[in-house]
Structures are given as structure tokens and as C-alpha cells.
Amino acid sequence: MNDRHLAKALSALPQAAPEQSAWPDIERRLQAPSASDQPRSSVREWLLAGIAAAMVGGLAAIIVSVQSGSATPDVAALPEVAAVTESGQLEALMMRSQELEQRLTEIRAGNLRPETVNELEGYLALVDLELAGDDDRVDLWQQRVALLDTLVDVNSRLASNPTYQL
Amino acid sequence: MTAQSSFAIEVPAQTLDAARAGDPAAQRTLYELFERPVYTLALRLCQNADDAHDALQDCFVNALSRLDQFAGDAPFWGWLRRVAINTTLQRLRAGQRYRLRVASVEDVEVVSQGRAETPGDQVDLLRAFARLSETARTVVWLHDVEGLKHREIADMMDKTVSFSKSQLARGRSRLRDLLDATPEPAPCPQLRPTA
Numbered sequence: 503m504n505d506r507h508l509a510k511a512l513s514a515l516p517q518a519a520p521e522q523s524a525w526p527d528i529e530r531r532l533q534a535p536s537a538s539d540q541p542r543s544s545v546r547e548w549l550l551a552g553i554a555a556a557m558v559g560g561l562a563a564i565i566v567s568v569q570s571g572s573a574t575p576d577v578a579a580l581p582e583v584a585a586v587t588e589s590g591q592l593e594a595l596m597m598r599s600q601e602l603e604q605r606l607t608e609i610r611a612g613n614l615r616p617e618t619v620n621e622l623e624g625y626l627a628l629v630d631l632e633l634a635g636d637d638d639r640v641d642l643w644q645q646r647v648a649l650l651d652t653l654v655d656v657n658s659r660l661a662s663n664p665t666y667q668l
Numbered sequence: 669m670t671a672q673s674s675f676a677i678e679v680p681a682q683t684l685d686a687a688r689a690g691d692p693a694a695q696r697t698l699y700e701l702f703e704r705p706v707y708t709l710a711l712r713l714c715q716n717a718d719d720a721h722d723a724l725q726d727c728f729v730n731a732l733s734r735l736d737q738f739a740g741d742a743p744f745w746g747w748l749r750r751v752a753i754n755t756t757l758q759r760l761r762a763g764q765r766y767r768l769r770v771a772s773v774e775d776v777e778v779v780s781q782g783r784a785e786t787p788g789d790q791v792d793l794l795r796a797f798a799r800l801s802e803t804a805r806t807v808v809w810l811h812d813v814e815g816l817k818h819r820e821i822a823d824m825m826d827k828t829v830s831f832s833k834s835q836l837a838r839g840r841s842r843l844r845d846l847l848d849a850t851p852e853p854a855p856c857p858q859l860r861p862t863a
Contacts, residue, residue: 503847508840509812511793517674517704518711520721525699528728529692640718644762 622653673814674705675749684744688735695732702745706752712809713756715798719763727755753810753824760802796846804839811836 503511626649633642679701686694703724710723731751738747797805806825810816811832816824818832825832 503844505812505840508843511790512797512809513813515712515790515794517708518720519704520707520724521717522721523703524707524721524724524728525696525703527725528699528732529696531725531729532695532732533692640722 619653619656622649622656625649626653673745673749674708675702675745675752675814676743677701677705677745679744684735684738684740687732688738698732698748699728702748705745706748709749709752709809709814710756710759712797712813713760713802713806714763715805719759723752723756723759726759727752730755749814750824753814757806757824760806792847792850796843796850799846800839800842804835804842807832807835808839808843812840 626646629642629646629649633639633646679698683694683697687698706727707720707724710727711717711720714720714723727748731748734751738744797808800808803825807821810821810824811818818829818836821827821832822829
């Protein structure tokens with residue numbers, strides 16, 4: 503089978519369709535009210551937003567502290583993070599959180615502080631608290647894995663560098 | 669070399685205008701028009717129904733909430749396809765950091781699930797395609813099925829043109845090897861007329 507035939511065969515594969523329409527979830531996400539409009543009964547969503555906000559703020563603080571080496575990181579130094587945190591939009595926060603996780607991975611060559619471990623463990627505890635009530639949230643599991651991944655990395659680097667003191 | 673992309677669906681300007689203005693009915697029309705192309709793209713690249721479903725959701729949330737960024741100087745489907753590809757690649761990149769994903773038998777079954785009408789050779793092709801590396805699969809699909817140029821693929825994947833070309837060559841070669849290795853179905857026993 504030459505390249506042309508291969509491409510033609512791939513193009514001729516049948517289209518797939520989801521077992522269930524994604525539209526109801528898309529519509530709900532599009533119409534999600536802003537934080538100030540959310541009903542009081544939406545405690546769970548608030549909790550999730552709080553966790554996400556804490557993680558975004560915390561991870562941003564870690565990044566800032568790693569990059570600057572300062573003892574008291576300033577989250578406000580990242581204006582886009584501050585804006586997102588104020589909005590309270592869960593989706594935006596989680597998206598931002600993912601971006602921050604990516605940045606964390608990218609700055610692995612930077613200096614780390616022992617306090618970073620405590621901060622990360624604090625956020626891990628928050629995620630575990632939420633997972634205790636709903637253990638099938640893929641996004642929360644992803645956050646947990648991300649935090650554990652970072653923790654393993656941070657601990658390994660702290661342990662291998664004699665200049666750090668735990 | 670390729671047939672027209674399954675995304676190539678013309679959308680009436682009034683539908684786009686209404687969707688841009690926030691009309692739920694028009695937005696739903698866009699979803700229904702492009703549900704299958706977006707989901708198929710995501711499923712072929714992710715090889716996992718759950719990830720594909722999530723990518724489908726993310727794609728439309730991203731696209732419909734940013735419709736004002738669609739300039740209108742090119743077909744809407746091209747813009748939406750770019751959003752779909754970027755959304756799917758973002759999901760793949762996120763997954764790569766946390767898990768080493770190997771195409772499993774179960775995933776392949778998901779790919780062909782509910783497609784009783786799918787001919788056997790297409791099932792073989794789906795199985796072989798699922799066994800390509802994530803990167804090769806992405807390049808082969810975007811180039812051979814969606815008709816993207818190497819420059820476009822390289823930009824989307826944040827790689828070089830040479831990378832895209834080599835991945836395409838390797839992916840095609842691997843695909844051919846896998847298809848060649850597919851065992852032929854056992855021949856039916858010959859029926860002989862009884863004396």
C-alpha cells in the first residue's frame with residue numbers, strides 16, 4: 503500500500519460519534535453564571551472553586567518564589583493569576599492551574615525551598631478532601647497526580663542537593 | 669492527496685451571526701453540524717473515548733465563547749478545526765506529563781465500538797493506527813486525513829518542519845508494517861460435493 507492509498511484508506515474510515523451528546527454539558531458551561539451570580543445552594547461548586555483558586559494561587563506563589571528566590575512570594579506579581587482568582591470561574595481557574603503546572607515542570611532547573619513541600623502537601627490535602635466526597639472526578643485526580651508528580655520531583659531534588667535543609 | 673476534510677461544512681452567515689450573539693439554538697446547530705468531525709479527530713488522536721468526549725466539550729466551549737475572534741475572512745470550519753486540533757493537542761500534552769499511554773486492546777475496541785458496518789480491513793487499519801505512537805498518529809492524521817501542511821503541523825505541535833516530515837515517514841512505514849503483519853483470516857473450509 504503506497505502513501506496515496508494509505509491516506510485514502512485513513513480518510514475513508516467512518517466518522518465516530520459520542521455515545522451521548524456533549525451539548526447539555528457544553529450549554530451548561532457556556533451559561534455558567536459568574537461567581538457573584540451563583541446560588542447559595544451551590545456549596546459544592548464553591549468548594550471546588552476554592553480549591554482550584556487555592557491551588558492556582560499556591561502554585562503561582564511557588565513559581566514566583568522559585569524564580570525569584572524570595573522568602574515571601576507575592577501572588578499579585580502575576581496579574582493574570584490575580585484576575586482569574588477574583589473571577590471565581592472554576593473552568594478558568596482549572597485551565598490556569600494546568601498552565602501553571604506546565605510552567606512548574608519547565609522551571610525544574612530553578613532553585614527550590616524546603617517550604618515548597620509543605621505548600622504542595624497542603625494543596626494535596628485539599629484535593630483529597632474533595633475526592634473523599636466524590637472520587638470519580640477526573641479533573642481532581644489529574645490535579646492530585648500533578649501535585650504528587652511535583653512533590654516527588656521536589657523531594658528528589660531536595661534530597662540530592664546537600665545545600666538544602668529539610 | 670487527501671479527500672476533503674470532514675470539517676468542510678459550510679455554515680450560513682445568519683447562523684454564525686446568531687451564535688455569535690449568544691443564541692442557544694444557533695450554537696446548538698453549530699454543535700450538531702460539527703459534532704462528528706470534532707469527536708472523530710479527538711478520538712483518532714487520543715484513542716480514548718473519555719478523552720475524546722472531554723476534548724469535544726472543551727473545543728465547543730472554547731469556540732463558542734470566543735466566536736467574536738472568528739474574523740470571517742475564511743471558512744468557519746477551518747477556524748473551528750484549528751480550535752479542535754489545538755484543544756486535542758493540549759489534552760494530549762497534559763496527559764503525556766502524567767501517564768505513559770500505550771494503546772490497549774480495550775481502547776481499540778472503543779475505537780471500533782458500535783460500528784458493526786465497519787469492514788474488516790478498516791478495523792485492521794483502526795487497530796494498526798491505534799498502535800502508532802501518539803506523535804506519529806497525530807502527524808499522520810493531520811497530514812493525510814485533514815490535509816494540513818508540514819509547516820502548519822509543526823506550528824501546532826511546536827516542532828520543526830523536519831520533525832513533522834520524519835514523523836510522517838515513520839508513521840506511514842510503521843502503519844504499513846503493522847498492516848502487513850495482520851494475519852489473514854482463516855480460509856473457509858472447501859465444500860466438496862458429496863458423491
